[in-house]
Amino acid sequence: MTDSLGTTRPTDGNPAAPTTARGAQDVVTPDLVARLTRGVIGSGRTSNHTPLTGEQLADLPEATPDEVATAFERARAAQHAWAATPVRQRAAVLLRFHDLVLSRQSEVLDLIQLETGKARLHAHEEVQAVVMAARHYGRRAPAYLKPKGHGGAVPVLTKVVELRQPRGVVGQIAPWNYPFELSVGDALPAFAAGNAVVMKPDTETALTALWAREQLIEAGLPADVWQIVIGEGPVIGPALVEHADYVSFTGSTRTGREVAQRAAARLIGVSLELGGKNAMLVLRDADLDKAAEGAVRACFASAGQLCVSIERLFVDESVADAFLEKFTARTKALKLGTALAFGAGMGSLAGERQLETVSRHVDEARSKGATVLTGGQARPDIGPYVYEPTILDGVEAPMSVCTEETFGPVVSVYRFRDEDEAVERANATPYGLNSSVWTKDTRRGGRIGARLRSGTVNVNEGYAPAYGSVRAPMGGMKDSGLGRRHGSEGILKFTEAQTVATQRLLPMAPSMGMDDEKYAAFMSRSLRAMKVFRLR
Structure with a gap:
């Protein structure tokens, strides 16, 4: 039985109070x-x-x-x-x-x-x-x-x-x-x-x-x-x-x-x-509670149907178990809903094609040995295209979810031993749209972010700070696109640069009685002088 447009439900199936x-x-x-x-x-x-x-x-x-x-x-x-x-x-x-x-x-x-x-x-x-x-x-x-x-x-x-x-x-x-x-x-x-x-x-x-x-x-x-x-x-x-x-x-x-x-x-x-196959890195010194909360936003906003959402989650092995416990608990607590009102933590997928892709990726990963920590099921009791927010552990190639863009509420977890390994694995994709780094040392986070091959990097958040900073450019590297939106690049791309040069007093040619040879010598001396006087 499908709920009306006024009901939200937690992912564990317990109904929440209906709204109008x-x-x-x-x-x-x-x-x-x-x-x-x-x-x-x-x-x-x-x-x-x-x-x-x-x-x-x-x-x-x-x-x-x-x-x-x-x-x-x-x-x-x-x-x-x-x-x-x-x-x-x-x-x-x-x-x-x-x-x-x-x-x-x-x-x-x-x-x-x-x-x-x-x-x-x-x-x-x-x-x-x-x-x-x-x-x-x-x-x-x-x-x-x-x-x-x-x-x-x-x-x-x-x-x-x-x-x-x-x-x-x-x-x-x-x-x-x-x-x-x-x-x-x-x-x-x-x-x-x-x-x-x-x-x-x-x-x-x-x-x-x-x-x-x-x-x-x-x-x-x-x-x-x-x-x-x-x-x-x-x-x-x-x-x-x-x-x-x-x-x-x-x-x-x-x-x-x-x-x-x-x-x-x-x-x-x-x-x-x-497209994107965006990565989030949780370093060993990250605040795990904040990182877990941030991961929920980064992975499941708009049911994962966001170009800059996180689909690959790399966690330092020394904190992986503690982080996943917190992240899984918060994901299970998300309320799914279809009401035209605030209150639901996640809504529906956009249609049958998205539901088919999400289901195929999760089912294939499960059949090849991945573990579903939470989610992994469609929820037709809430809406025809609703799918639970899903965390997969033990994902390996050639599972489709490992490399293909899912564009749904699914994230795969990978453990790493050191930051060089994390950066290398995060960059090991043809895409390069967005990345996220979590650490208490924000300078260190910035240094690691600069090594990631993505057009935007967010430290201690998933995607919103970079996207919302409209004075700065936003866009993708590699197969994630060409050009940028926002900032000067976001408006100048819609223009053609035109140079209007006006020559005054003397022509750009021999004049004042100079023949070609004297003009060439004069211009050579002038060019040397312009370098000496640091003219650009």
Whole structure:
């Protein structure tokens, strides 16, 4: 028997007190769907569903490849005026959007939960990430994009200014796992830089992206500057890359390679955040209680469906038993739930495909000798795609869970003898997105972190400090991607650098009666002098 949308249960099966149930029909009304899809291009029809119960959420417009081209035409026509808008006015739109999101957050929290199945606290992480990005680029975009003067070829005579021109229309492909943060959160710097965006969200999470678009338009973004097209990736994805001036993609490494190849054929830029098999290192001097609490957050937030979540846990053998006792107890105490309310420690997987992958990885590992310390079972009594948070011990190659990205609430435990071994084993993966190090000696943690081949490293936390520090770049090494979001790199990637050099008084050529030989000698003496005077 399946619980209503108002029940949470601990992983040991004991029911928790029910909260007031609210269902999908209470949130996703016909009026809401009509409002959010107004003006969205698409002559076909498709639908999405909530993983909390499996029921249909909304009937949505579905675009054809030709209609994707139409969306780009609209966006391109609107982009010119938007780019001509002073950057401070563009940035002010982001700040107004920041306030709208915070004041209406309950609306988007409901949509995120309904479309992804995640717990409400984990949905709130998306709200936090989006408003931090909006505030950051709302405040810093004018400085990032400000024309910069440089020393010219000839001091005094050559004046050089570096400008940042918008690329034009950005094609964005957003994933299902963080439908708010990885749609509008990634688009905000593109808008601030003067671009338009044509975005393809995952169909199952399209309502969240459409809600974000509605708020941004109310904040002052011209409606045609952000076009959303809905459809299956293999059908309309190629058209999006074909018409874009730049592509922003978040998703699997396999699909990311295909996107990169198509973009390369057109000689357009691309940024990719792809898969991960992220490692957490618990050193012998770690605070084990804090490390165990942190591991629960790092491994099971959003039911493990987070690109930067931890799937490999390396523990110093001298503290492994004590740590695992604490970690296992905290994991068993997590409450699983599907309520549209705070209180559950973990929600549902996003759908049948994720449930199949998680079940296959765990079942194979168990059959080949791994030990399930806790979890290891689907929970259809709570929701059709709910799976218990799972800790595996004794995992070895060639178990799939050892090397493949699970993207679910499953973590494998490995013991190590010294830190060199831990670093080597943590780096022994084609991925390099995120890492975590736990130690009471934070300087030592930083030194070890610098040896890990991942784009972000968190000391004494799982992923939130690095991701939430929006002034610093975030992205992956190796097969985990190209480019960065956040900070200066997160906005400058949406621009083309343009150098404007003005030559004054004398040409860059023989003049004042000099022949070629005298001009060459004069320039040689000048170059030596510039080195002596340390000119750059």
